[in-house]
Amino acid sequence: GENVEQHPSTLSVQEGDSAVIKCTYSDSASNYFPWYKQELGKGPQLIIDIRSNVGEKKDQRIAVTLNKTAKHFSLHITETQPEDSAVYFCAASTRGSTLGRLYFGRGTQLTVWP
Amino acid sequence: GAGVSQSPSNKVTEKGKDVELRCDPISGHTALYWYRQSLGQGLEFLIYFQGNSAPDKSGLPSDRFSAERTGGSVSTLTIQRTQQEDSAVYLCASQALGQGNTIYFGEGSWLTVV
Numbered sequence: 001g002e003n004v005e006q007h008p009s010t011l012s013v014q015e016g017d018s019a020v021i022k023c024t025y026s027d028s029a030s031n032y033f034p035w036y037k038q039e040l041g042k043g044p045q046l047i048i049d050i051r052s053n054v055g056e057k058k059d060q061r062i063a064v065t066l067n068k069t070a071k072h073f074s075l076h077i078t079e080t081q082p083e084d085s086a087v088y089f090c091a092a093s094t095r096g097s098t099l100g101r102l103y104f105g106r107g108t109q110l111t112v113w114p
Numbered sequence: 115g116a117g118v119s120q121s122p123s124n125k126v127t128e129k130g131k132d133v134e135l136r137c138d139p140i141s142g143h144t145a146l147y148w149y150r151q152s153l154g155q156g157l158e159f160l161i162y163f164q165g166n167s168a169p170d171k172s173g174l175p176s177d178r179f180s181a182e183r184t185g186g187s188v189s190t191l192t193i194q195r196t197q198q199e200d201s202a203v204y205l206c207a208s209q210a211l212g213q214g215n216t217i218y219f220g221e222g223s224w225l226t227v228v
Contacts, residue, residue, distance in 0.1 A: 034216070034217075041221070043118070043221045044157070046218070101147070102157075104156045104157040106156040
């Protein structure tokens with residue numbers, strides 16, 4: 001099955017700086033890559049996703065890039081704010097018989113210091 | 115309802131007892147997932163229901179774990195003869211096919227086995 005690796009496991013940045021989290025995947029058939037944010041005591045919440053037919057997607061301060069050749073994708077958060085502090089998970093999915101099932105990375109604990 | 119609802123939110127049980135965790139998916143969502151999240155770990159896939167198809171049980175860690183989904187809506191995850199290593203947050207998620215691969219998570223049921 002798919003194997004998703006995520007780095008770093010922890011990340012501390014100063015408010016206003018940028019944060020980058022990187023993931024790699026193993027299955028070249030994967031074609032959907034969501035990112036989830038999980039705040040303490042809550043379930044993961046989708047913040048952005050990208051499909052394999054595009055290389056980059058932006059939503060305000062958040063962007064995701066995808067390199068299918070290298071099988072890696074990254075989350076970029078600009079102008080970080082303390083409320084961005086949370087655990088971020090990347091995931092990958094394929095279509096077909098396993099439609100919908102997500103394979104998750106182990107998460108990145110992001111701390112934004114004021 | 116507006117989101118995925120799980121109950122109980124917290125459960126403390128004695129080792130050896132059986133527990134049931136309930137999930138109410140978003141109305142109209144045909145796909146339902148159970149994931150497990152141990153402290154500081156990523157999300158471990160347990161089981162996936164899609165419509166009337168046979169569920170994908172490939173992630174269940176042992177035969178002490180089972181799940182059912184009645185009427186294509188509510189799901190119950192049952193853990194028999196609980197062990198301390200079963201302590202984790204059990205997350206339920208649902209998905210509406212035909213609307214991309216967005217999977218929505220509930221807030222989880224925190225299980226502690228003492």
